[in-house]
Amino acid sequence: xxxxxTRQLTKTYGDRPALEPLTLNVExxxxxxxxxxNGSGKTTLMKMAAGLLDPTDGSVKIGRHDAGSQEARRxxxxxxxxxxxxxxxxxxxxLEFVARLHGVAEWExxxxxxxxxxxxxxxxxxxxxxxxxxxRQKAAISLAFVRPFQLLLVDEPFVGLDEPGxxxxxxxxxxxxxxxxxxxxxxxxxSFVKQVSxxxxxxxxxxxxxxxxxxxxxHDLVLPG
Amino acid sequence: MDESGEPVSLxxxxxxxxxxLDDASDLAANPxxxxxxQRTSLDALARRSSLVAQLRFAVTMQDLRTVILxxxxxxxxxxxxxxxLRVPRWVTHPIPRRGVASVARxxxxxxxxxxxxxxxxxxxxxxxxxxxxxxxxxxxxxxxxLGLEVMEPLSQEVDQPDRTDSxxxxxxxxxxxxxxxxxxxLIPFAVIAGIGAIVTLGTTRxxxxxxxxxxxxxxxxxxxxxxxxxxxxxxxxxxxxQAFVPPEMAGVTSALRIGLPIFVSALAAATIxxxxxxxRVGTSATGxxxxxxxxxxxxxxxxxxxxxxxxxxxxxxxxxxxxxxSYTKQQRSTL
Numbered sequence: 001x002x003x004x005x006t007r008q009l010t011k012t013y014g015d016r017p018a019l020e021p022l023t024l025n026v027e028x029x030x031x032x033x034x035x036x037x038n039g040s041g042k043t044t045l046m047k048m049a050a051g052l053l054d055p056t057d058g059s060v061k062i063g064r065h066d067a068g069s070q071e072a073r074r075x076x077x078x079x080x081x082x083x084x085x086x087x088x089x090x091x092x093x094x095l096e097f098v099a100r101l102h103g104v105a106e107w108e109x110x111x112x113x114x115x116x117x118x119x120x121x122x123x124x125x126x127x128x129x130x131x132x133x134x135x136r137q138k139a140a141i142s143l144a145f146v147r148p149f150q151l152l153l154v155d156e157p158f159v160g161l162d163e164p165g166x167x168x169x170x171x172x173x174x175x176x177x178x179x180x181x182x183x184x185x186x187x188x189x190x191s192f193v194k195q196v197s198x199x200x201x202x203x204x205x206x207x208x209x210x211x212x213x214x215x216x217x218x219h220d221l222v223l224p225g
Numbered sequence: 226m227d228e229s230g231e232p233v234s235l236x237x238x239x240x241x242x243x244x245x246l247d248d249a250s251d252l253a254a255n256p257x258x259x260x261x262x263q264r265t266s267l268d269a270l271a272r273r274s275s276l277v278a279q280l281r282f283a284v285t286m287q288d289l290r291t292v293i294l295x296x297x298x299x300x301x302x303x304x305x306x307x308x309x310l311r312v313p314r315w316v317t318h319p320i321p322r323r324g325v326a327s328v329a330r331x332x333x334x335x336x337x338x339x340x341x342x343x344x345x346x347x348x349x350x351x352x353x354x355x356x357x358x359x360x361x362x363x364x365x366x367x368x369x370x371l372g373l374e375v376m377e378p379l380s381q382e383v384d385q386p387d388r389t390d391s392x393x394x395x396x397x398x399x400x401x402x403x404x405x406x407x408x409x410x411l412i413p414f415a416v417i418a419g420i421g422a423i424v425t426l427g428t429t430r431x432x433x434x435x436x437x438x439x440x441x442x443x444x445x446x447x448x449x450x451x452x453x454x455x456x457x458x459x460x461x462x463x464x465x466x467q468a469f470v471p472p473e474m475a476g477v478t479s480a481l482r483i484g485l486p487i488f489v490s491a492l493a494a495a496t497i498x499x500x501x502x503x504x505r506v507g508t509s510a511t512g513x514x515x516x517x518x519x520x521x522x523x524x525x526x527x528x529x530x531x532x533x534x535x536x537x538x539x540x541x542x543x544x545x546x547x548x549x550x551s552y553t554k555q556q557r558s559t560l
Contacts, residue, residue, distance in 0.1 A: 052390055074393045084388055086381045088304050088327040100319035101392050127304060 001028045001063075003075075003151050003182040004049055008058035011044050011205075018044045020206045021058060026184060026198075028150070031177050033193045033213065034186040036202035037224040042186040043081070045202070046155050049184070050078040062151060074102070077149035081156035083140030085128040091115075091139050092124040095146050102147035114142040117168045133160040141165075145172055152176055154185045158192070170195075193218050273299065289483075290380060290457050293373060305330040320399065324378040324406025335374055342371040343414035343443065347421025350442075350497050354426060354504070361498075365491035368443060372450020372490070375410055379403040379451065383458040400455065401533040408444055415443040434500050434514035441521035442493050448528035449490030455532055456482060489528065496521050 004026040011019040019041040026032055036042050047053035049060050051068025062072035085094060092111070099107035115121045118138040123131070128139040137160045144152065152173075158166055170192075177183055185196070193199055193213045201209035201221035209221050276299050283291035308329035316322045331339075346367035352360035373380075382389050382403055389396055419439035423431050496517030503513035 050391070052387055068390070070393050070395065073391060078391055080387065084385045086327075086385060086388070088330055088377055088381050089323065090326075093323065093326045097319055097323045098392070100322075101394060125306075127306065 002026065002061070003028045003030070003063060004184060005061040006045075006049070006058065007061075009045070009048060009055050009060055010057040011041070011048060011053070012056045017205050019048075019202075022207055023058075024200070024207070024210070026182060028182055029177070029180050030182050030198055031173075031196045032182075032184045032198045032200060033196040034184060034200045034202065035188070035190070035193065035218060035222050036186075037222050039204075040202040040224075041205040042202055043155055044205075046078075046153050046184070046186055050076060050153055052078070075150045077144045077147060077152050079140055079144040079152065079154040079157060081159055083136055083143075085136070085139065087127065087129045089127070090125045091120065091128050091142070094128065094139070094143055098143050099146045104147060107146065111142070111146050114145055117172070118142055119164060119168070134162055134165065137161055138165055141169055141172070145176075149176075149181060151182045151184070154183070154187075156187060157185060158187065158189045188222070190218050190222070288457060289373065289453055290383070294384075300334070302332055302334055305332055318402070320402040321405045324403055327378040327381065328375070328406055328410045331377070339371055339374050339414055340417055342367045342374070343417040344421040346371065346443070346446070346494075347418035347423075347439075348425045350418070350494065351422045351425035351431075353494075353497050354422075354431075354501050356501075358498075361491060361494045364494035364497075365446065365449070365487055368446025368493060369449040369453070369487055369490040371411075371414060371443070372447030373453065374450075375407040375414075375447060376404070376450050376454055378406060380454050383454055386458070395536075397533045397536050401529055404451065404529060404532070407447075411443050411447055412440060415440040418443055430510070434510045437511065437514040437518050438496060438500065438521070441518040441525070442496055445493030445496075445521035445524040445528075446490045448493065448525050449486040449488075451528055451532065452489050453482075453486035455535065456485070489524070492524055493521050 002025045004024075006022050006024045008021040008023055009019060010017070010021045022045070034042050034045070044053065048055050049062070049067055051060075051062075051072060060067035062076050065071040065075070067076075089097065095111040095114075096107060099111065104110060112121070115124055118141055120135065120138050120142060123135065128136060131139060137157075141157070144154075157169055161169065173183055173185070183196075185192070187193070196213060199209060199211060199213040199216070199218065199221075200207065201218075203221070203223075204225045209216055276295055280292060280295040280299070283295060308326065309331075310329050312322050312325045312329065316325055346364045349360040349363035349367065353364070379400060382400060389399065392399060416439070419435045422435050422439070499513040499517040499520075500510050503510045
């Protein structure tokens, strides 16, 4: 079954194409890395899939649902490289709000475990907008994983994370993958690419590689055109 | 400090005619001066000047929410780290719970400001009863500002559209449920407004009409703030196509943007005119207050309904316009 499907998906900013018509299917349970130079269209593609950006043309489906629909939002968890937080809630209150809106019954034990794993258990009552870059990323990770999902979209997850944070995140990815969730991870961390089953590479908004990471030199793929 | 415990000024060492330090060596020789300079953060000054520039721009753009946020930053007004109270367990729905958590973190300065707005609104309403009709504008502005202050959960949702658009609930429904906790939080401020009115009028005859009218008026008046916050929100129903508003229309749009919220607050405040009229003609002031309260409640409900349905209406309107354009194109191509 296709978890993420795009059909002639296109995005232009003014006259500048950010993503050329892209047709793509990501099967359920796949672990996919998305690479490309800065400005290659990775974040644009991810945001359109998350329903946060309207395509100029074409369509995106999450499962059988249009991206951005309520059903798609239930299936998809989005972890941004620039996470935003409410300025009036503590991290714990954020976790409660997100988890309960997604109908997680045992959210407290789940949240406690997540905070412990990312090393934020001492900061649970603090306002995350006051956190440093790395701590904000950890807080965003805990928010992305506190709710159920079938598809996880992640944009530059390792930026700002310390080594324990990276290890915790890799473990969470692994566990989600074992649970059968589909993972699409946009990254510049080329060492991570070895751990995925499928590699997608974008250059100047066009797809230049779609296949196994073992069959290519990933360093060539991330060079600008 | 010198040996006698007196503070040492930067210019307490050798100075020239203009009162300036003679040279850098004097400064270096004065450890107190160096310490003072170290405490003066250039970063903070640069940040402040940047905030002021942004504030000017926001005022020019008549973007009230940004003005409020920048003013709070300039005043170093932060959300309380420790809430005034824990969210009660009986508040079970996640959205009102989130609202209570937000209100429970209001800083003291904001609570003081809100108290002042509520008291002033009461005083202005009393002035209207005494015959100063233009005082209605004062009430409207006070209630509008009170609304902007208390609707923090709604404002936060509007400020973080990425987060809102990731939640599995329709935006209109989410926003309207964010009104519940602030509406409850307005109860004590309605009492303050009522006390302000009764004290200004100085008669016990005012107690019953005030008790009936205070809360509905404050709620409907604060709805003006809701209109302002929601109208300034990014529009998720907009497609990539840029809306080209002709310059002639831009002025009208700006006037509406500022004027409509105040108008809503003014309508709420105007319910007091029913009581004044009843006093003048000698009919029941209590009956007039009940009629006014019903009007105010209906106004608040109408604003809530608008918040709930706004996106759907806008989407339908855009679809209608788009269908019309397609039809026109089709007709032209067949000619």
